[in-house]
Amino acid sequence: MTTKYEFSQIDKKWQDIWDEKEAFKAVDFSPKPKYYTLVEFPYPSGEGLHIGHPRPYTAMDIVSRKKRMQGYNVLFPMGWDAFGLPTENYAIKTHTAPQIVTERNIAHFKKQIKSLGLSFDWSREVNTTDPDYYRWTQWIFLQLYKRGLAYKTTMPVNWCTSCKCVLANEEVVAGVCERCGGEVVRKVKSQWMLMITAYAQRLIDDLADLDFIPRVKIQEINWIGRSEGAEIDFSADTGDKITVYTTRPDTIFGATYMVMSPEHELIEKWKNEGLLKNADEISEYQAQAARKSDFERTELDADKEKTGVRLDGVTGINPGNGADIPIFISDYVLSTYGTGAIMAVPAHDDRDWAFAKKFGLPIVEVVAGGNIEEAAYTDVEDGLMVNSGFLTGKNVADAKLAITEFLEEHGVGRAKVNYKLRDWVFSRQRYWGEPIPMIYCEKCGWVSVPESELPVKLPELEHYAPTEDGESPLSQLDWVNTTCPQCGGKAKRETDTMPNWAGSSWYFLRYCDPKNSDALADKEKLDYWMPVDWYNGGMEHVTLHLLYSRFWAKFLYDEGILSCIEPYLKRTAHGMILGANGEKMSKSRGNVINPDDIVGQYGADTLRLYEMFIGDFEKSAPWNPDGVKGCKRFLDRTAGMSAMIKGRGASSRKIESGLHKVIKKVTEDIDQMKFNTAVAAMMSLQNDIYEQGHLTKDEFETFITILNPFAPHLTEQLWEECGNQSILSISPWPEYDEEKAADESVTYAVQVNGKLRGTISVPAETSKEDALAAAKADEKVAGYLEGKTLVKEIFVPGRMISFVVK
């Protein structure tokens, strides 16, 4: 009999039995209610599993196991997000094909993940680098192209000088490449783009009904960055129209100058027409701005001064008051937002104020309430319009409406909503990604690869390194030469590949029907399984993967492929596991914990339990080697309980009531991600059982049943040793019985004038009157009541009694 958690003898045994019996297989169209739990599939890096991986995996495994035991048909799948730069860089360095490296990494990851006893349905495993998988990634791209949502354009892009590759906005973090930390510069290139901006409003609106944790919703909304304002057409004395975007049209009478981004197209026009007297100075400034990386350009440095050059020879006209105003170019105006030009209102915008101060431009107050000598007054709640013609006297909100109406009437402006979200740069000049299934024909332009010819397979290569000029290594191959599907003439293939976010944008759909060769998944299976009921992942993916995949799902809904408008009903996020010193784990800090070592030394259940007990699941927590030992001790003591079994039924009122309370607590805590307090409750009950010294077989079996999702290996073993033939992991979850949970007696805290003066213990069903009488009779309490006038009695059933005396 097992009296300790002998992990080396039981972990593998039960993993094999679960495999053999297909205990965790998700059944298509089962009459049971379905439940789809999802964790972010990992990128199988060469470093192997990180100690952070098991935290979300175990958490969602616990949710899945509990749901299964509660009678749900659970889909809990796993796969590999295997395209990506680290693999390719490793391949370049070691001259090994990325295909081989990937295969090896996946095998290693899978072995590690399997050692944790997670209840994945491995029969649904997917791999984004499998041609049978990426065939459908390419297919979705073609559908986007067909609808005009994929397009190729030449534009300035973020270019990682180290990866020699284009990055999406979302991949540039603090001015450097989020993957390698390399310097990012601007480079003009022809790129495939996905029009995610077409879905900006829906991506905001549809969050409303979803059960996402608030910080995820807020971060997505902020990233999309909706703002309401107006476009206003200013004119120039050249006869040209300069449209600006502003959120403060109410301040138009305070617009004392204009600023255009250095890239604004009118500047070239005016240069060509010879209108600019200081054309050389302007060109020099433009060249300077172009050299700066986006990071330098947007860096907010306390010492950083605004720069700019006045367009000498051109004057703007304020359509509000008809005033002539100067026009500048400055790099504080971005070409990629709004119209690339602004009306500057220095009295009421911090940036315009700083610029005006530096260049000695007039600052005209149009909203009263601030001190514009000191700083711009940007408050929109208080303050009335002044110096503003027909707007004078109105408040800001009314003035906005009035001026917008005025502009619309006169045809020089209109209400306008803008978003910070940009279209998704979808091309990568690298080898290890899905080829973009497009062909360029001199005669026909860009032509789709016919769907019947998908997948466009990645050809095998000798050299994987990108070329110095920033082209994909695929461009060096004869593979690029093909024929135009439309006219049959000579044509060339697109050599860029997709970003690694492509395959992960729809993988949760493939799990519903992973082997389908006629469609990305069968419609009926999608309708059965989708949407995902609970998706847990990292905060770092909120503005990347989460947003991208919501976009693709919405598109597929529009195409009639999906029946749900949102892919995930519930989204939660786990905290990081830090090193023992409280810092982020990293090789350079020397504080890395390897999950294999923990599993080898303490067993899978110990690692699982500790990762759940370590702290609040949503927050980061430092690793504590002694904390792991505490969890092993609890598991050993759980096994030790089997030697304390006597009889059946209930051993005592106390344990029976405690057990039912813990059933309730564990059941609820799992649903609320409060795994740490669920474990604490079981530990506490175990202490009570040890104190009593014995328990019944029924109690023991119930105890190991609720512990099973956390520590499946040990509890299966103990269940078997109790003489059960069944698999515990798929046995019914215990029912909570309120009557049995009820206590025999209740302890009341007794306060006098708000201070705790005693406690009394009375039978649970004691009436208010009897309880109050008992409280007054308490020796200590009586001492405080004596000689005083009782003003008030407060009775909170089951909790406390409070007397107010004078």
Place this chain on the structure above:
RNA sequence: GCGGGAGUGGCGGAAUUGGUAGACGCGCACGUUUGAGGGGCGUGUGGAUACAUCCAUACGGGUUCGAUUCCCGUCUCCCGCACCA
């Protein structure tokens, strides 16, 4: 700067329609078992103390019979975004 979150023992952390602050674990101390160590089992463990009490949840106020919880103000830390007009 904007947005979000958090400040509780030596440490990780519990406790919310306001109701016994510090559950549970670690660490530490003592006892016990053992040839010793380790391990197990048990007891104790916020601070001060005149041992009746008093103080204590970042800081300062407020509401209340009662505040970690609600309100006002201040400070600190973490995360995200960042010249988005």
